[in-house]
Amino acid sequence: MKILIVEDEPSLNKSMVDYLSAQQYLCESVSNYRDALEKTELYQYDCIVLDIMLPGGSGLQILQALKSANKTDGVIIISAKNELDDKIKGLSLGADDYLTKPFHLSELSVRIAAILRRKNLQGSNLLTFEEITVDIQARAVTVNNTAIVLTRKEYELLVYFIINKNRVLSKNTIAEHLWGDDMDMADNYDFIYAHIKNLRKKLINADAADYIKSIYGMGYKFSIH
């Protein structure tokens, strides 16, 4: 999977490259409008992570260029501007998703995975991790070909974990993914704990290994080891 990262802030750019590279994506990065336009004209990417405010031009112009060249690269806009207009404009110009800074890398990763799946670039709608298989389209989960029933939150949690496998995810990050930005309940962490406990129980009951590991009380990690 080839991903182009267009972001003018060098350290943010590097963060994204580091995180996504660790997830086996092939990342290229540019930091200005001209380079971005050149790259998108010359090559085909599976997904482009696009900042709107760039030195030398707007990310929206790149979107326009992609659209007029009939390119089908998936595009996720990342912007400091939480402007509804920008969002609508970006999406109408063919962007697949919109993420507002500051975002979590794990969230970016989930969004990218969703875009890639939507574009059916990974060949199937199946997300697998060892003996666990998730059919994204049917929203169905099987362990060793035995179906298990998950609640909506448990399902979202599982998908999130599988996409961000082997990464440490803080409770805060998970809460934001599950409940969005609006909910800033003090007790959120208890809810997470409840959902994770239930998910783990259901997976183990279905004879899956215990992949959810608690990390020093601050978060969780979904991995074999």
Next chain:
Amino acid sequence: MKLFDKYNRLNITATILTFLVGSCTFYFLLHYIFIDQLDETLQTEQQEILAYVKVHNELPEIIPTKDQYISYGPAIGNVNTSFLNVKNNYDKEDEDEREIQFTVLAGGKNYLVKVDKPLEETESLLKVIIGITIAMIGLILLVGYLINRVVIRRLWRPFYETIDKVKTYHLTDQETLKLEKLPIDEFSLLNQSINEMVDRIQQDYGSLKNFTGQAAHEMQTPLAVVRTKLDLLMQSEALLEKNAQHITDIEKAVQRLSRLHQSLLLLTKVENKQFMLNEDVALDQTINEKLAEYAEMTEALDLHVSARLQPTQIKFHHHLAEILVSNLLNNAIRYNVAGGSIDVTLADGNLTIVNTSTNPQLDDNGLFKRFYRGSAAEEGNGLGLSIVKQICDMAGYSIKYQYAANQHRFIIGFGPNVF
């Protein structure tokens, strides 16, 4: 006190005083002139008598006339010619008269001659004159007052128009105050100065707003850097082992900062009227959706939620409607007690959210202010209600807060926007 009244009071006092002093002077002057003239007449009479005596060496016969009385009497010694004010009873009782006394030698005898003229006519003339004067004063005052009333009211009208415009002017409306040029220099100067001041304030306000907006935008990128770097740092378990708490704390702080910025940006946008209120919003649906979203929280807190929602359509903005409802519900849940209740009623264009809480009554004045917090230990960023208020103000909705029996009640009236 109005300027007009103040001016009038001064004016009338000054006028009355002037007229009083003037009238007195006038009276005494007239009086003096009349007496002087009377004395001259009496002197002529004296001349005539003296001339008669000189020719005939006897006193002239007294012919009684209506306005002149002459009497002769024996004189003791020589008396200098003198004028007196006397009271005599020739004609009427106690009549004021002017009298000339002189001695004359006639037929070898010395006579004291008294010639009297009544002052009555003079006095009545004086009275008439004074009367007319007073009437004139009264008339002048009255006319002056009426002229002032009518003319000054009219003259000041542009001033009151300016005041009215300034009163209804709101900085946040983003319209410049355009006061017209007037034919009167003073008002023209006033309007011009206000125009210039408003322009200056408008500019300052604009740049301040821009700054707030830009600062918030600019801060999102460094925040994104911090957040993503934290995400990466977390991947090092060796680091986490010793610093899990630190990293969690940093993460929470970053999140708070980020939320704070988003709330401030939203406030600025609402203030700047960057939302068009032209969408048909089914408010009951919005509330139901939000209640469903919060169901997990309310269940966990064992809250009893009851909702009676009449289908209500309003001209509003979807995003703002969601923010409005979720901010209020958020508070109703956050400050509730375990096992408490939330009642949501949407009826007759009013949305009422009532919740139980251990928090005491909120301060009516501070409640909707930015960064208001009922008590220090609360979690929120203190912007939720001010966002709600700002949205209501912008959309022309009313918002009320009531407290009774440990129940906090927020009522939003959507007014004429309901259809």
